[in-house]
Amino acid sequence: MQHRISIDHLLCRGCNLCLEVCPKEIFQDSAVIGSGGFRLKQVVSPEKCTGCGLCELCCPGAISLDCLPDEVFATILAGRESRRTQSQSRGGWKEVKSLLQPGRYFMTGNDAIVEAALAVGCRFFSGYPITPANEILEGMARRLKEVGGKFIQAEDEIASIFMVLGASWAGLKALTATAGPGFALMQEGLSLADMAEVPCVVINVQRAGPSTGQATRPAAMDMREARYGSHGGVERIVLYPESVQEVLDLTIEAFNMAERFRTPVILLSDGYLSHLSEKVELSEHIRVYDRIYVPGKPAFGPTPDFSAPSMPRFGDGENVGVTGSTHDRFGKRATADPSVQESLVFHLDRKILEHREELTDCEELFLEDAETAVVAFGTVGRSAKWAVKEARRLGKPVGLLRPRIVYPFPSLRVRELAGAVRKFVVPEMNQGQMFHVVSEKVSREVVSLPQPNGQIIDPRRILRYLIEGVW
Amino acid sequence: MNIRELRKVYLREEKTTFCPGCGYEIFINCFLRAVEKLGKKLDDYTFTAGIGCSAWVPNNYFRADNFHTAHGRAIPAAIGLKSANPDLEVVTIGGDGDIASIGGNHLIHAIRKNVSIAVFCLNNFIYGMTGGQVGPTTPLKSKTSTTTEGNLEEPFDLVRLVLSVGGKHASRYPTSYPHLLVKGVESMLLSPGFRFMEVVSQCPRQYGLRNEIPTASSMLAWQKRHYVSKEKARALNSGKLEGRIVFGNFRSLKEYLGFLPEEE
Numbered sequence: 001m002q003h004r005i006s007i008d009h010l011l012c013r014g015c016n017l018c019l020e021v022c023p024k025e026i027f028q029d030s031a032v033i034g035s036g037g038f039r040l041k042q043v044v045s046p047e048k049c050t051g052c053g054l055c056e057l058c059c060p061g062a063i064s065l066d067c068l069p070d071e072v073f074a075t076i077l078a079g080r081e082s083r084r085t086q087s088q089s090r091g092g093w094k095e096v097k098s099l100l101q102p103g104r105y106f107m108t109g110n111d112a113i114v115e116a117a118l119a120v121g122c123r124f125f126s127g128y129p130i131t132p133a134n135e136i137l138e139g140m141a142r143r144l145k146e147v148g149g150k151f152i153q154a155e156d157e158i159a160s161i162f163m164v165l166g167a168s169w170a171g172l173k174a175l176t177a178t179a180g181p182g183f184a185l186m187q188e189g190l191s192l193a194d195m196a197e198v199p200c201v202v203i204n205v206q207r208a209g210p211s212t213g214q215a216t217r218p219a220a221m222d223m224r225e226a227r228y229g230s231h232g233g234v235e236r237i238v239l240y241p242e243s244v245q246e247v248l249d250l251t252i253e254a255f256n257m258a259e260r261f262r263t264p265v266i267l268l269s270d271g272y273l274s275h276l277s278e279k280v281e282l283s284e285h286i287r288v289y290d291r292i293y294v295p296g297k298p299a300f301g302p303t304p305d306f307s308a309p310s311m312p313r314f315g316d317g318e319n320v321g322v323t324g325s326t327h328d329r330f331g332k333r334a335t336a337d338p339s340v341q342e343s344l345v346f347h348l349d350r351k352i353l354e355h356r357e358e359l360t361d362c363e364e365l366f367l368e369d370a371e372t373a374v375v376a377f378g379t380v381g382r383s384a385k386w387a388v389k390e391a392r393r394l395g396k397p398v399g400l401l402r403p404r405i406v407y408p409f410p411s412l413r414v415r416e417l418a419g420a421v422r423k424f425v426v427p428e429m430n431q432g433q434m435f436h437v438v439s440e441k442v443s444r445e446v447v448s449l450p451q452p453n454g455q456i457i458d459p460r461r462i463l464r465y466l467i468e469g470v471w
Numbered sequence: 472m473n474i475r476e477l478r479k480v481y482l483r484e485e486k487t488t489f490c491p492g493c494g495y496e497i498f499i500n501c502f503l504r505a506v507e508k509l510g511k512k513l514d515d516y517t518f519t520a521g522i523g524c525s526a527w528v529p530n531n532y533f534r535a536d537n538f539h540t541a542h543g544r545a546i547p548a549a550i551g552l553k554s555a556n557p558d559l560e561v562v563t564i565g566g567d568g569d570i571a572s573i574g575g576n577h578l579i580h581a582i583r584k585n586v587s588i589a590v591f592c593l594n595n596f597i598y599g600m601t602g603g604q605v606g607p608t609t610p611l612k613s614k615t616s617t618t619t620e621g622n623l624e625e626p627f628d629l630v631r632l633v634l635s636v637g638g639k640h641a642s643r644y645p646t647s648y649p650h651l652l653v654k655g656v657e658s659m660l661l662s663p664g665f666r667f668m669e670v671v672s673q674c675p676r677q678y679g680l681r682n683e684i685p686t687a688s689s690m691l692a693w694q695k696r697h698y699v700s701k702e703k704a705r706a707l708n709s710g711k712l713e714g715r716i717v718f719g720n721f722r723s724l725k726e727y728l729g730f731l732p733e734e735e
Contacts, residue, residue, distance in 0.1 A: 008475070010486070011485065011486055013490075013491035013492070014491055015491040015492030015493075015675075015686075015687045015688075016492075016686065016687065016688055017492060017687050017688055017691070019688070020687075020688035020691065020692075021688075021691070052650075053473075053474075053650075054649060054650070056473055056474040056475065056500065057474060057497060057500045057501060057504065057649035057650070057653070058496070058497050058500070058646075058649060059474070059496070059500075060486075060487055060489065060493075060496040061474065061475050061478045061482075061485055061486070061487075061496075062475075063474075063475065064473055064474075064475040064476075065473045065474075066473055067473060067475075067476065068472060068473075068476060073472075073476055073479075076472070076476075076480060077479065077480060080480050080481075080534065083512075083514055123555075124551070124554075124555050126551065150554045150555055152550065152551075152554060152584075154547065154580075155576055155577065155580035156576065158544065158547070158577075159544075159546075159547040159550075159576075159577055159580070160547075162540060162541070162544040162547035162548045162551065163547045163548070163550050163551035163554075164551060165538075165540070165548055165551060166519065166538065166547065166548035166549060166550065166551020166552040166553075166555065167551040167552065167554070167555035168551075168555075169536075169538055169551075169552060170551070170552045170555035170556040170559065171555065171556065172555045172556075174551070174555070188541050188544075189541065189544070191541075192540060192541050192544075196538075313556070314517045314536040314538075314552060314556070314559060315517065315536065315556060315558065315559055316536075317514065318536070319514050319534050319535055319536055320536055320537075321483075321530055321536075321537050321539070322537065322538045322539060323530055323538075323539035324539060324540065324541060325539065332483070333530070333531060333539075
């Protein structure tokens, strides 16, 4: 049988492999030099061809051996687009029943995270042992089995976060939990999650550092890292609860936000909250948000209204290309285009910032007529609350602002307050991290009350400062 | 379909950006051919990739679900995908730096966990995209941009590495034998459990030019001198085998060690 061989000179790179691999030496250099600066190849004795196919296997698509009839190939080409398995849109708000019997429970912060995650529909966990987050890993190992989820103990935190990202693209709500040193390892994956818009939740149970520091002691030393730790540094949502009840509620919120904004959400806890046992109330119904998928819609930003783009699952037949490189709305890499890069980065920021109002969630106490505002987060906020109440009882005009959502930072609310109060006070279980954030926003006096000693701040110490001005 | 037609159907772009003579073109062709021979479509598979020239294979060109992760992290992402949805056929395509250097830990643990994924390590002996630095598989005495007087570090034998930590399916195929590579890919896509293939590929631009094998064809000829299939190797006596690397599919360390010169 005579084989039909043709060469598309536009696709030839001049690598000469066809000349080399053909056992019958059918290909030769012609006298013509093409636009690539090399001699164009020609077929000299097609009758010798045995159809072994070595030439085309080595060629970047220029050589064709025995083409199909045009009409046959046209049907094949047309058929390649029609593989979408899901033609229905999905996602949005829904209400689900609590997995546990509704009512009162007595549980630790770490257990509350496990129960909340399962309730909101998390079905994948991957993690690596680290104190003081271990009970989340162990709880997930035990409980995910019971609800048909997947648990993997990974070889390190880097693998954990990347498994979470993989699982998220497979369509599951995914969680990992760690502490300071592990959180540092996860920054690489978190940066990818920012760029590729992968919803996931990361729990960082903060402990006193730097480095191994005091592994079992509470601190709030990753307050800045949670927001700025990754290369690229786009907007992030970071939450920090004060009690086990809030741990439970905010874990549910964290998943809902991750799914709504298609972004990683960091839930900060600390060595105190993680092991604190408290009464929690479980309601019967939980409001849950599932990521939106609309068949055929582009899977990436920028979106015209700064909403999260549609997110298909792998296997939906969308043939989605997910990349951490700069990409267009269809996921195609566009790493040399400054306008694509700029609009993508602004999209990543603005899809969070445009929802700033609903992403402001602060507990406020006596701020109407306060002259001094204590700004405190998480566990410290709880100490500060007692101190502020006591100081008020003693007649001091103090108030409390405790943002449950740390980032996006409630700048508008803080600026508003700056018009009324004389002084901001920022007690922290670190050397003064959020102090800088508050200072940036206001032109009032801001005082840092640092306590990086691995102990929760004694409410009496804050009270003493509020009364006597001594830290 | 011929290869050109397969590329038109399954690649996002007909013209790729690989250097002239790049071995990854041969891998793409062989992969598409294997998928066709199995009666499958490319988008029946989902892909994960790391960073480097190898990652461009699925991410830039394969018309299928694919996840271009960070450098070395293709295997954990694949494990996440596979365990979250066991119906997915997950294929990981990485380079030698990706899989054996920065992602080396992920590789050995994936083998230990025996996750059902197919890992292709496109080994071109060098960090091509970043300019030709020494890698974990760069042969001894090879010149690279960071070993200008020759590499002094013993390279990894990836097949041996995989088998020695309990791999049950470890194969090695050079791009100079495309038909055998197609068979190897078919077996990779069909087998259960963790599967590994080292695709010995040529990088004429970064590796060849520095090491006096400056063209794709001379690199393939070099491969043919240095690599011998396990079927042929059985027929050769050990003297002739010396210095040559055996390729094929290996199921156990014992089988593979039979082809290596005895160590003192």
